[in-house]
Amino acid sequence: MNILKQTQEKLKEEIGRAVISANLASEEQIPTIILELPKDKAHGDYATNIAMKLAKIAKKPPRKIAEEIIEQFDQTKASITKLEIAGPGFINFFMDNNYLTDLIPTILDQAANYGSSTAGNGQKIQVEFVSANPTGDLHLGHARGAAVGDSLCNVLNFAGYDVSREYYINDAGNQIVNLANSVEARYMQALGKEWEMPEDGYHGKDIINLGQKLVDEYQDQWANKTQAERLAFFREYGLKYELKKLEDDLKQFRVPFDHWFSETSLYDGQKIEPALETIKEKGYIYQQDGATWFRSTDFGDDKDRVLIKQDGTYTYLTPDIAYHKNKLDRGFETLINIWGADHHGYIPRVNAAIQALGYDADTLEVEIIQMVNLLQNGEKVKMSKRTGKAVTLKELMEEVGVDAMRYFFNMRSSDSHLDFDMDLARSQSNENPVFYVQYAHARISTMLKQAEQKGLADGNYDGSLLTAEKEEELLKKLGEFAQVVEEAADKRKPHRITQYIFDLASSLHSFYNAEKVLDDNELERTKARIALMKAVKITLANGLALIGVSAPESM
RNA sequence: GUCCCAGUAGCUCAGUUGGAUAGAGCAACAGCCUUCUAAGCUGUGGGUCGCAGGUUCGAAUCCUGCCUGGGACACCA
Numbered sequence: 001m002n003i004l005k006q007t008q009e010k011l012k013e014e015i016g017r018a019v020i021s022a023n024l025a026s027e028e029q030i031p032t033i034i035l036e037l038p039k040d041k042a043h044g045d046y047a048t049n050i051a052m053k054l055a056k057i058a059k060k061p062p063r064k065i066a067e068e069i070i071e072q073f074d075q076t077k078a079s080i081t082k083l084e085i086a087g088p089g090f091i092n093f094f095m096d097n098n099y100l101t102d103l104i105p106t107i108l109d110q111a112a113n114y115g116s117s118t119a120g121n122g123q124k125i126q127v128e129f130v131s132a133n134p135t136g137d138l139h140l141g142h143a144r145g146a147a148v149g150d151s152l153c154n155v156l157n158f159a160g161y162d163v164s165r166e167y168y169i170n171d172a173g174n175q176i177v178n179l180a181n182s183v184e185a186r187y188m189q190a191l192g193k194e195w196e197m198p199e200d201g202y203h204g205k206d207i208i209n210l211g212q213k214l215v216d217e218y219q220d221q222w223a224n225k226t227q228a229e230r231l232a233f234f235r236e237y238g239l240k241y242e243l244k245k246l247e248d249d250l251k252q253f254r255v256p257f258d259h260w261f262s263e264t265s266l267y268d269g270q271k272i273e274p275a276l277e278t279i280k281e282k283g284y285i286y287q288q289d290g291a292t293w294f295r296s297t298d299f300g301d302d303k304d305r306v307l308i309k310q311d312g313t314y315t316y317l318t319p320d321i322a323y324h325k326n327k328l329d330r331g332f333e334t335l336i337n338i339w340g341a342d343h344h345g346y347i348p349r350v351n352a353a354i355q356a357l358g359y360d361a362d363t364l365e366v367e368i369i370q371m372v373n374l375l376q377n378g379e380k381v382k383m384s385k386r387t388g389k390a391v392t393l394k395e396l397m398e399e400v401g402v403d404a405m406r407y408f409f410n411m412r413s414s415d416s417h418l419d420f421d422m423d424l425a426r427s428q429s430n431e432n433p434v435f436y437v438q439y440a441h442a443r444i445s446t447m448l449k450q451a452e453q454k455g456l457a458d459g460n461y462d463g464s465l466l467t468a469e470k471e472e473e474l475l476k477k478l479g480e481f482a483q484v485v486e487e488a489a490d491k492r493k494p495h496r497i498t499q500y501i502f503d504l505a506s507s508l509h510s511f512y513n514a515e516k517v518l519d520d521n522e523l524e525r526t527k528a529r530i531a532l533m534k535a536v537k538i539t540l541a542n543g544l545a546l547i548g549v550s551a552p553e554s555m
Numbered sequence: 556g557u558c559c560c561a562g563u564a565g566c567u568c569a570g571u572u573g574g575a576u577a578g579a580g581c582a583a584c585a586g587c588c589u590u591c592u593a594a595g596c597u598g599u600g601g602g603u604c605g606c607a608g609g610u611u612c613g614a615a616u617c618c619u620g621c622c623u624g625g626g627a628c629a630c631c632a
Contacts, residue, residue: 032572040575049574055612062612087575088612133632175632200631291630302558302628309630316632344559345627370560371625412568415560417625419567424581428594431581435594447591491571499569502579513587513596555594 003106004479007099008035008046011078015048015091018072024058024065031057037480044084044092045476051089062089100475101463107478107535115481115542120161120489126327127153129338130250131168134242135179136204138249138393140372141340144418146393147409147548148369149338150255151494154546159489164332165257167246168323171239172263173316178202179242180235184227186211187234191220204390210241249393253402254548266322272314275322275357276307284356294321299352299361321353328359335364336492344368367492369414375421400425406548407434410498433502437544438552440505444537445553447517451530454518461527470511471529474536477507481539485546494547501543508536 012033019025031053035046051066058065066085073083082094107114129149132142149165156163170176181198188195190211197203214222214237222230243260250257266272276292279285284295285307292308294317307318327335335354339346347366354364374381374391381391396405404425411433412418424432451457466475481500488496517529541551 034572036574038575039578043575047575052574052612090575170632173632178632289630293630306630311630313630315630341560341626343627347559368560368626416568417561421567432594433580436580439592439594443592443595450591495569499579506579509595510597512591513593516591518591555592 003102004099005482007079007095011035011046011080011093014074014078015050015069018069018074019050019054022068022072024054024060024068029057030054037476038092043086043090044082045095046093047086047090048093049090051085051091055089065089066091097467097472098464100472100479101466103475103479104463104531104535107538108531111538112542112545114538115485116158116160117482117486118160119486120156120159122160122162123334124162124164124332125156125334125336126164126166126330126332127156127336127338128166128168128327130246130255131170132246133170133175134239134246135175135182135202136242137206137390138246139390140374140393140396140420141369143253143393143396143405144372144409144414145338145340145369146250146253146255147406148367148414148494151406151410151497151547152336152338152367152492154548155485155488155494155497158542158546159486161489164259166259166261166327167257169243169260169262172267172319176235176239177231179207179238180231182207183210183214183234183238184231187214187222190215191223193223206242206245207238210238213241249397252397253393254406261323263319263323266319266326271326272319272322275325276318278325278358279321279353279356282356282358294349294353294356296349296352296356299348299355301348301352305349317349317353320350321357324350324354324364325357328354328357328363333363337364337366339366339368341368341370365492367414370417372409372418372420375419376423378423381422396422403438403549404432404434407437407498410495410547413493413495434549435555436509437501437505437540438549439555440508441537441540441544441551442553442555443512444508444533444540447533448530448537450518451526456518456523456526457530458527459531461531462524463528463531465525465528466532468511468515470507470514471532474504474507474511474532477504478535478539481543497543497546501540501547504536504540504543508540 012035015033016030019030020027031050033048033050035048038044038047051062051069054060054065055062060068063085066089069091070083070085073080075081075083078093079096079099080093081096084092084094086092110116127149130138130142130146132138138146153163153165178198178201182201182203185195185197185201186207188211190208214234222233247260276285279294284298286293286295290310291306293304294307296305297303305317306315307321308314324335337350344366350366351361351364355361400422408420408425409418425434428435448457466472481504484496484500488494515529517526517533519526544551
């Protein structure tokens with residue numbers, strides 16, 4: 001627990017004690033005490049609405065209650081310099097500033113770990129994300145999912161959860177047959193033959209390239225084999241080729257995975273039948289019209305779902321159930337799936353499966369990532385998966401850079417649609433928010449280098465000299481970081497981090513313009529400010545790392 | 556037709572266990588570089604929080620209905 005939290009806990013404790021000794025409520029009746037950070041600093045450093053909450057229990061007007069609390073309140077116990085009643089019955093607390101400057105040594109000491117916590121109690125969470133079919137390049141929508149998923153994992157990990165990142169490879173179904181057929185067509189076309197693309201084939205440029213690559217390597221030798229031989233080879237070759245590409249692209253996008261889970265391994269390892277058996281034993285399976293059904297309506301799904309089709313093959317859901325059972329068998333307490341908005345209709349049936357397997361409904365959480373519109377020259381770029389006309393992750397990384405993409409995709413709540421403005425992301429100007437934050441970090445780096453040269457960075461300083469308004473503002477912001485991380489983890493909202501570092505950068509720039517850090521005439525104050533700058537630098541770097549954006553030393 | 560997400564400043568969006576005068580960036584306007592990086596700062600203007608009810612000391616936030624935009628509703632994956 002950091003020093004700021006200790007201060008808050010002490011304050012809450014003292015409020016609770018005062019409420020009881022004022023006879024306003026009994027131990028059991030007393031509501032949770034909430035401390036808020038007032039937006040307006042005229043309202044103090046902390047405020048509580050406890051008097052309003054107690055109005056019903058104590059049957060007195062809130063302001064009267066507040067007065068009685070204050071009478072019983074021991075200021076010295078909670079390092080309060082002043083407290084007052086305001087508005088409808090808020091109690092505002094004004095703190096002794098020492099509680100803030102004590103933060104600096106904590107931050108310098110914890111360094112890259114500052115902001116981390118054990119809030120997650122080591123809970124085993126698995127996050128499955130991207131999981132795009134290995135049948136084409138990753139595009140814009142996948143990129144958002146990748147950025148959000150990876151950042152969420154970073155945040156969870158930092159907040160003390162035990163996170164595993166997984167990619168589910170759909171390498172078993174019809175889409176792989178389509179892949180083989182598409183590769184065949186492109187191969188034949190590359191040989192100059194007339195050959196129609198299959199109706200639901202993959203029209204991406206990468207398959208065209210693959211066709212050419214095959215011709216370069218094998219000339220026409222596969223054209224002369226039987227189609228069965230040819231397709232079997234293209235299937236394996238295409239899969240390997242596509243997977244390699246996925247891995248490379250994601251690596252470049254700074255998105256590592258702990259496991260790449262192959263759907264085929266479920267078949268090979270005979271995991272599917274036992275999963276079906278489990279559900280069957282519990283009575284959620286029935287036969288009808290020559291098919292095998294899962295009674296998912298028992299768990300709130302719209303309709304029952306087919307697991308084994310009339311032709312004897314599985315639907316997509318069936319291996320997916322086995323996959324989720326496998327995840328749970330591996331001991332994960334919580335599963336988080338990150339899906340595109342176009343899959344949200346699929347949630348109830350998977351959730352039903354989780355319950356049919358004997359787990360609570362909330363074992364599985366699905367985070368839906370809303371769609372991305374790409375804007376260029378102020379206009380929407382039209383995309384179509386079917387014709388392969390889509391902007392790929394790779395192209396975008398080359399065009400606008402990884403930093404800007406990672407930042408932009410984590411700038412907004414993922415359940416709201418995102419306009420990705422390419423011109424803005426690419427621009428080397430102050431309109432581009434990613435630079436704003438990076439610039440703050442680089443600015444500090446420059447100052448620290450100069451301090452080093454002047455021999456001022458010996459580590460000794462007096463924190464009590466940091467009394468300027470902008471310094472207090474910075475310190476308060478720094479102190480919020482761990483709680484922001486915890487909240488981002490708990491609510492699965494990594495964009496909170498982005499908002500936070502933007503605010504922190506803003507406070508830094510504002511401070512920078514108001515006060516001079518390196519001042520030869522004020523050596524003691526200079527040293528204190530250098531320590532503060534180091535703390536800000538650490539916090540910015542940690543925040544940037546969480547969203548996968550680099551923290552440059554200079555710009 | 557049913558379900559999910561969204562609707563907040565001119566534009567793009569923050570804002571949850573319900574709190575004080577609803578915030579930021581961009582755009583507009585007015586200022587700040589002989590001084591640690593102006594990719595920066597300071598200030599001004601800008602709002603029926605989609606609409607209508609309800610719940611209560613108090614609602615952008617919770618409930619109900621409606622409107623608009625997007626998405627999903629397979630023995631496809």
